[in-house]
Amino acid sequence: MALKLRLKPCERVVINGCVVQNENRRYTLTVSNFAQIIRGSDIMQEEEADTPVRRAYFVIQSMLLDPRAAEEYGSVVAGMMAKLYTAFLHPDMQDRIMQAMRNVSDRDYYKALACLRPVMAYEDGLLHPARPARAPAGAPEAHAEG
Known part of the structure; x- marks a missing residue:
């Protein structure tokens, strides 16, 4: 089952250790297989x-x-x-x-x-x-x- 990530403008997400940042508009990213994913806003300092x-x-x-x-x-x-x-x-x-x-x-x-x-x-x-x-x-x- 695919995971749909709806990213806000300029939102960051980490996928398998790679930091991905959205541009200036909303975007939906579909991940089709299992991956280690966390939104930047969920990361504890x-x-x-x-x-x-x-x-x-x-x-x-x-x-x-x-x-x-x-x-x-x-x-x-x-x-x-x-x-x-x-x-x-x-x-x-x-x-x-x-x-x-x-x-x-x-x-x-x-x-x-x-x-x-x-x-x-x-x-x-x-x-x-x-x-x-x-x-x-x-x-x-x-x-x-x-």
Whole structure:
């Protein structure tokens, strides 16, 4: 099944480690087979990786962006995810962490990142209950679950 990416003017997307930037108008790009893809707006900057879930997200993102990192960080991310699983007692968060790890094992890093976004929001709610939840730069805002 093909993936259609609708790109906004000047939007960037990374496909298999290659940065592609759209010109000054909307464009639809069709990807016909599996590829490691992430929109520029979903990319977390290293300085934003300041909590355990965000660090795991950043490592998985690095695996998506660079195939050499995927080989190098496989065991690192497995350890990080195991620690997260035991740290979060909320069953839904544990399920999301497990699903993220399954996606990493399947080398579907984008789906792993998507599984971790609600966990990041939940973590933000625990660490900063009075502050709105943060999402990766440019990503839609998420709110902590109770």
